[in-house]
Amino acid sequence: WGTFATWITSTENRLYIGWFGCLMIPTLLTAASCYIIAFIAAPPVDIDGIREPVAGSLLYGNNIISGAVIPSSNAIGIHFYPIWEAASIEEWLYNGGPYQLIVFHFLIGVACWMGREWELSYRLGMRPWIFVAFSAPVAAASAVFLVYPIGQGSFSDGMPLGISGTFNFMIVFQAEHNILMHPFHMAGVAGVFGGSLFSAMHGSLVTSSLIREQSEVESVNYGYKFGQEEETYNIVAAHGYFGRLIFQYASFNNSRALHFFLAAWPVVGIWLTALGVSTMAFNLNGFNFNQSVVD
Numbered sequence: 001w002g003t004f005a006t007w008i009t010s011t012e013n014r015l016y017i018g019w020f021g022c023l024m025i026p027t028l029l030t031a032a033s034c035y036i037i038a039f040i041a042a043p044p045v046d047i048d049g050i051r052e053p054v055a056g057s058l059l060y061g062n063n064i065i066s067g068a069v070i071p072s073s074n075a076i077g078i079h080f081y082p083i084w085e086a087a088s089i090e091e092w093l094y095n096g097g098p099y100q101l102i103v104f105h106f107l108i109g110v111a112c113w114m115g116r117e118w119e120l121s122y123r124l125g126m127r128p129w130i131f132v133a134f135s136a137p138v139a140a141a142s143a144v145f146l147v148y149p150i151g152q153g154s155f156s157d158g159m160p161l162g163i164s165g166t167f168n169f170m171i172v173f174q175a176e177h178n179i180l181m182h183p184f185h186m187a188g189v190a191g192v193f194g195g196s197l198f199s200a201m202h203g204s205l206v207t208s209s210l211i212r213e214q215s216e217v218e219s220v221n222y223g224y225k226f227g228q229e230e231e232t233y234n235i236v237a238a239h240g241y242f243g244r245l246i247f248q249y250a251s252f253n254n255s256r257a258l259h260f261f262l263a264a265w266p267v268v269g270i271w272l273t274a275l276g277v278s279t280m281a282f283n284l285n286g287f288n289f290n291q292s293v294v295d
Contacts (some may be wrong), residue, residue, distance in 0.1 A: 014120050018119040024112035031105035035161065038069045038098040045096040047156050049075035054092065056162065068162020072155045091220035100155060103145045110138050129263075136267045143281070144169070151281025154186035173280075182286035184276025191269010198262055201242075209237040 010061035017025070044053030044060060055061055056070040072081055073095040079085075081100050117131040149158040150279050157213050159169040179185045213223030217291045224232045235255055242251040249256035280286070 003109035008125065009119075016116070016120045018116045019125075020112040020115035022107050027112065028109035031102045031109055034098055034105070035069060035102050039162070039264040040068055041117045042098055043067065043090075043093050045070035045099075046073045046075070046094055047071055047096060049073045050157070054134050056160070056165070057128075064163070066162070066164045068165035069099055069102060070096055070165075071149075071158045071160055072099045074156040074252070075155050076152055076156075077154045079129030096156075099158070099161065102161060103155075103158065105265075107146060108144060110141060114138050115187055133263050133267050136270035136274070138139075140270055140277075143274040143277040147278045148281040151198070151283070167204045176281060176285075177213040177283070178288055179276070179278040179280060180286065181288060182280065183273040184279070185286070186268045186272030188276070189267045189274070195269070197264075198265060202258070204241060205238040209234045209241070 007013070008019060008022065010016075011196075013285070015060060036105050038057065040057055041059050042057045044055040046053045046074075048054075054070050058064075058067055062068075075169040076095055081093050081095065081097050083089070086095065086097060093100075114131045114134045117134055118128055119129050121130055144159040146158075149155040159166060173179050210220055210223065211231070214220065237252050243249075252261070
């Protein structure tokens with residue numbers, strides 16, 4: 001056992017396994033395998049529970065855009081519906097059993113991925129906040145695949161596992177909850193768009209203030225050697241540029257504060273969006289001013 005435990009927790013492995021990995025690897029492999037098979041070959045699913053099956057797989061006439069793993073039937077509601085609860089595999093497929101199998105294994109898997117991020121940080125003596133950042137997408141996935149179906153009373157209201165299905169989910173969500181008028185969704189928009197802006201600004205500033213280490217005919221990338229101790233760009237020059245482009249105090253002069261901000265801004269935005277979806281799950285919806293309009 002000691003040898004096994006040492007191997008599981010060894011940071012010398014090409015890919016770190018860890019105790020969380022012992023649960024993460026089988027759950028994600030299960031989810032991925034079932035997803036691929038279902039996306040290609042699953043028969044139509046009676047999503048609304050009205051004996052009107054909806055086809056989502058490639059072999060039943062869909063393409064990559066229109067294809068999806070269809071959520072489990074409204075007749076199942078939020079009951080747990082594993083294979084052994086169905087009278088036959090045909091019934092399980094007809095009622096959308098693969099959706100639950102994929103979603104539950106996926107959610108356990110990404111939660112364990114988050115735990116594994118913490119575990120690897122701990123083993124390497126790093127600070128622990130990489131996993132905190134990843135908690136934002138974990139919260140978002142949990143909101144649309146678990147919290148929202150529970151609040152609405154049926155996994156048939158969960159997000160379909162496909163491209164068009166995602167868009168359909170968004171449109172129906174707007175129609176039923178007015179999500180675009182929810183302050184927490186607005187915070188998420190600010191987080192994603194702001195994060196894109198800050199990422200582009202940071203990358204372009206750093207790339208524009210690199211310290212020359214190579215000739216004109218060489219790629220600037222040769223001016224950096226992996227593991228070098230000295231900075232590869234001039235933060236004072238970048239600060240001087242940006243401080244004059246906007247104004248002095250709009251520009252970070254502390255690299256640590258800057259990089260914390262780059263991480264925190266989108267993470268907090270996505271946290272808030274996940275919270276917003278989780279409240280709308282129980283029909284605490286976005287604002288509407290219908291009664292305020294004087295016409």
